[in-house]
Amino acid sequence: MRLQGKVAVITGAGGGFGEGIARRFAAEGARVVVADINAAAARRVALEIANGAVGIAGDVSQGKDVAAMVQAAVDRFGGLDIVVNNAGTTHRNQPMLDVREEEFDRVFAVNVKSVYWVAQAAVPVLRRQGRGGSIINVSSTAGIRPRPGLVWYNGTKGAMNTMTQCMAIELAPDNIRVNAICPVLGATGLTELFMGQPDNPEVRQKFMASIPLGRMSQPSDIANACVWLAEDATSFITGVLLPVDGGRTA
Numbered sequence: 001m002r003l004q005g006k007v008a009v010i011t012g013a014g015g016g017f018g019e020g021i022a023r024r025f026a027a028e029g030a031r032v033v034v035a036d037i038n039a040a041a042a043r044r045v046a047l048e049i050a051n052g053a054v055g056i057a058g059d060v061s062q063g064k065d066v067a068a069m070v071q072a073a074v075d076r077f078g079g080l081d082i083v084v085n086n087a088g089t090t091h092r093n094q095p096m097l098d099v100r101e102e103e104f105d106r107v108f109a110v111n112v113k114s115v116y117w118v119a120q121a122a123v124p125v126l127r128r129q130g131r132g133g134s135i136i137n138v139s140s141t142a143g144i145r146p147r148p149g150l151v152w153y154n155g156t157k158g159a160m161n162t163m164t165q166c167m168a169i170e171l172a173p174d175n176i177r178v179n180a181i182c183p184v185l186g187a188t189g190l191t192e193l194f195m196g197q198p199d200n201p202e203v204r205q206k207f208m209a210s211i212p213l214g215r216m217s218q219p220s221d222i223a224n225a226c227v228w229l230a231e232d233a234t235s236f237i238t239g240v241l242l243p244v245d246g247g248r249t250a
Contacts, residue, residue, distance in 0.1 A: 002231045004029030007077040009069050009122070011060050011114070012087030014041025016188035017138060020219025021084055021226050026051045028227055031077045035060075035069045037087070052076070060087045061109035066117040070125060079129055082230045083122045085114055086138040093196025096151035104152050111156035115163050123176065132175030134230045137164050138222065139180040144241065145249045149196055157182075161241050168239030177238040179229045184245035186217035213246030 008025050012018035014036030022034050026049040034049070036042040039057035046055030056072050058065030073080045089110045091103040115137060126133035142150060143157030161180055168178040185194055185207055192199045195207065208214055225244045228234055243249045 001027075001029030002227055002233070003082075006030045006081040006230065007033075007073050007079050008082035008084065008230070009033040009035060009073050009080065010084040010086060011035045011058075011066075011069065011118075012037075012138075013084075014038045014045055014055075016190075017183065017186065017219050017222045018084070018086040019045050020223040021086060022046075022053070023049050024220070024223035024227055025082075025084075025230070026053060028231075030082070030230075033069055033073045033076070035072075035087075059110075060085070060114035060117060061106075063117045063120060066114070067121045070121040074125060080122060080125045080133065081131075082134045082136070083118055084136045084138065084226055084230075085118045087114060088138065088140075088190075090150065090153040090190050090193050092193045093149040095149070099152055107153055107156055111153070112159045112163075115160055115167075119167065123171065123174075126176050127174050132177070132235075135167070135171075135176065135178045136226050136229050137178070137180040138226075139164070139182045139241065141182050141184045141243060141245045141248050144182055144243065150194065164241065165239045172238060177229075177235070179238060179240045179242065181222055181225050181229070182241055182243045182245065182249070183217045183222050184211055184243075184248045186219070186222070211246040211248050212250065215246060217244060217246070 013022040013034040032053045034046040034055045042055035046053040091099045139160045140157040142154040143161040146154035164180040
């Protein structure tokens with residue numbers, strides 16, 4: 001198994017991409033902290049994937065909550081090897097001037113400040129252990145080739161991409177690798193917000209027409225990419241913004 005003996009914290013793992021990542025990591029032998037703002041969802045996923053997984057509730061925009069996620073890994077499993085910063089949110093696809101200030105603030109707090117809090121909580125642990133580690137930020141094609149209607153969300157993913165590359169350089173002497181996954185639109189709890197209109201086959205087809213491989217992303221696509229970036233076989237890969245997008249950004 002590709003992640004045997006590894007300990008991972010995965011945020012936003014109560015559903016969507018995060019749940020897919022948590023399930024795949026556990027199947028590959030990792031011991032997983034399933035973190036989500038929805039406590040019941042986190043517990044459900046942890047119970048279903050077994051392998052000693054633990055579910056914990058928390059908001060990634062709050063430093064104390066992220067610290068508790070990392071501490072749960074240390075307390076339950078004795079250390080930390082991988083953090084997948086997957087939790088994210090968006091405002092509705094709409095003209096940029098129609099997005100309210102509180103929506104703007106929440107999107108930046110969840111999508112951008114979470115990178116700061118993950119670093120604050122995880123890096124000292126990884127440094128203290130002395131064996132390196134892997135931080136994976138789940139970004140978006142929106143940070144590489146943005147669409148109109150999601151201006152402020154796009155900005156958060158651009159920030160995440162830049163921080164990923166800067167962190168990779170600064171943390172390289174500690175053998176802490178930092179990479180980002182950049183998915184294209186997938187079927188998650190945020191799909192209708194990204195579309196800005198009701199989710200139906202006709203609307204989906206319009207969005208899929210811009211994806212050369214002709215479909216939306218799936219949790220398994222993102223999970224497979226995360227396993228690859230987390231495993232020892234990619235120990236020389238850091239600072240990468242990896243599109244998982246069916247050719248959308250090509």
